[in-house]
Amino acid sequence: MLTKITLSGFAGTGKSTVGKLIQEKLNYQFLSIGNYTRSYAKEKYQMSINEFQKLCHSKPEIDYKIDRDFLKLCNQDYLVIDYRLGFHFVKDSFNVILQVSDDIAYDRITKMNRKDENLSLKAIKDRNYIMNERFKEKYKIDFSDRNNYHLSVDTDKLSAIEVAEVIINAYREFNKSTSIPSINFHLWEPCNMRCKFCFATFQDVKQTILPKGHLPKEKAIRVVEEIAKVGFEKITFAGGEPLLCPWLPDLIKRAKQLGLTTMIVTNGSRLTEQFLIQNKKNLDWIALSIDSLKDSTNIAIGRAITGKNPLNISFYKELITNIHKYGYGLKVNTVVNALNYTENFNDFLDFAKPKRWKVLQVLPIKGQNDIKIEDFKINSNQFEKFVLNHQNINIMIPESNESIKGSYVMVDPAGRFFENSEGKHKYSGEILEVGVENALKMVNYNLEKFLSRGGIYNWKNVARKEEVNYED
Numbered sequence: 001m002l003t004k005i006t007l008s009g010f011a012g013t014g015k016s017t018v019g020k021l022i023q024e025k026l027n028y029q030f031l032s033i034g035n036y037t038r039s040y041a042k043e044k045y046q047m048s049i050n051e052f053q054k055l056c057h058s059k060p061e062i063d064y065k066i067d068r069d070f071l072k073l074c075n076q077d078y079l080v081i082d083y084r085l086g087f088h089f090v091k092d093s094f095n096v097i098l099q100v101s102d103d104i105a106y107d108r109i110t111k112m113n114r115k116d117e118n119l120s121l122k123a124i125k126d127r128n129y130i131m132n133e134r135f136k137e138k139y140k141i142d143f144s145d146r147n148n149y150h151l152s153v154d155t156d157k158l159s160a161i162e163v164a165e166v167i168i169n170a171y172r173e174f175n176k177s178t179s180i181p182s183i184n185f186h187l188w189e190p191c192n193m194r195c196k197f198c199f200a201t202f203q204d205v206k207q208t209i210l211p212k213g214h215l216p217k218e219k220a221i222r223v224v225e226e227i228a229k230v231g232f233e234k235i236t237f238a239g240g241e242p243l244l245c246p247w248l249p250d251l252i253k254r255a256k257q258l259g260l261t262t263m264i265v266t267n268g269s270r271l272t273e274q275f276l277i278q279n280k281k282n283l284d285w286i287a288l289s290i291d292s293l294k295d296s297t298n299i300a301i302g303r304a305i306t307g308k309n310p311l312n313i314s315f316y317k318e319l320i321t322n323i324h325k326y327g328y329g330l331k332v333n334t335v336v337n338a339l340n341y342t343e344n345f346n347d348f349l350d351f352a353k354p355k356r357w358k359v360l361q362v363l364p365i366k367g368q369n370d371i372k373i374e375d376f377k378i379n380s381n382q383f384e385k386f387v388l389n390h391q392n393i394n395i396m397i398p399e400s401n402e403s404i405k406g407s408y409v410m411v412d413p414a415g416r417f418f419e420n421s422e423g424k425h426k427y428s429g430e431i432l433e434v435g436v437e438n439a440l441k442m443v444n445y446n447l448e449k450f451l452s453r454g455g456i457y458n459w460k461n462v463a464r465k466e467e468v469n470y471e472d
Contacts, residue, residue, distance in 0.1 A: 005093065017160045036073075087143070224254050
């Protein structure tokens with residue numbers, strides 16, 4: 001979700017009036033570069049805005065200072081910002097340009113009765129021209145180009161109230177239609193298992209830009225904070241194995257403080273009762289990766305500690321009993337592959353009673369698992385056979401290769417968005433460098449696929465019970 005609205009346009013488009021109306025309707029704070037500049041020109045130089053624009057044209061360092069100082073005020077959420085260059089400088093914003101004819105602009109400005117300004121039609125045109133040329137020269141951008149904005153509104157025949165309503169409706173529709181509300185943060189490349197079909201090994205990341213396989217604690221927390229700012233509702237911490245990360249509890253706590261529903265995806269090997277007790281106030285869901293109930297199969301696929309020591313069914317049952325005991329929402333994730341597609345999980349799931357069972361067709365990803373994947377690939381008929389063998393389990397969510405690709409919003413261990421819609425990982429710029437909105441533009445996520453695979457469910461409604469008996 002974008003948490004700021006910027007308004008651009010030439011003089012007389014009604015940016016300030018419209019901005020204040022939006023402020024009242026959305027209960028956002030209103031900031032105006034025009035008001036800021038007028039005050040600065042009067043207090044510092046005793047000049048009108050027309051005089052000051054000419055001074056800035058000859059002394060661009062004044063403009064740079066105003067931009068720097070004003071942008072500091074914009075470094076918060078839930079703002080309506082009257083700022084011609086807001087589309088260029090303000091991160092995570094819905095950018096709007098207002099259009100107006102010269103005659104209408106002249107009528108509106110003269111009605112403002114600003115005694116310290118030259119209000120002739122020629123002066124207004126000159127002011128607009130000088131301003132636009134100055135910005136082109138300084139920043140190499142044309143703020144009057146409609147292609148820089150999410151929305152362009154012709155205000156000639158609309159009242160300020162009508163313009164505000166058009167913007168608010170478009171802003172709400174944009175956030176609604178483009179935002180997948182859940183995100184997976186693969187914060188940790190290291191893993192204590194050796195799953196041969198793993199489609200998130202991140203060896204490419206480790207070998208190129210992130211030798212340790214993870215961000216420092218402080219940067220990882222900042223990534224979570226940036227994710228929360230744009231309106232994601234649920235965050236899943238994954239890996240590698242996230243429980244190897246010493247500061248995982250800090251990330252979970254910060255996400256919860258920011259209002260996110262929290263989840264981890266884990267192989268369960270490091271999920272101690274102490275962890276369950278210590279994190280029950282901040283962690284909502286636990287997703288266990290369980291691909292087989294047979295030791296031999298788990299060893300063959302690498303679902304075992306160091307690839308040799310599998311977790312047996314007794315271990316899983318004891319772990320699940322404790323997860324329920326402390327009131328966590330339970331998910332089970334199973335990757336269906338050539339070695340387990342005939343296996344039957346019905347009795348085990350009847351015991352486990354997860355709220356969701358995600359069944360994923362093993363997914364080949366170039367650069368992640370292509371060396372070993374041939375031994376594990378299955379076709380659609382084999383995947384469907386597994387699904388049909390468990391058709392009475394109403395909490396099963398089957399996901400074929402096609403439904404998986406492009407339907408997950410994911411962040412890699414280096415703090416970049418990535419997606420797999422073309423059968424390989426495509427990475428954005430680093431979130432902490434380019435901002436969430438710009439990073440999202442570099443990847444391609446499919447909201448329709450996310451919805452059709454059951455990505456929306458009642459994740460907020462987790463009944464927390466304090467140390468109840470599992471049999472209850």
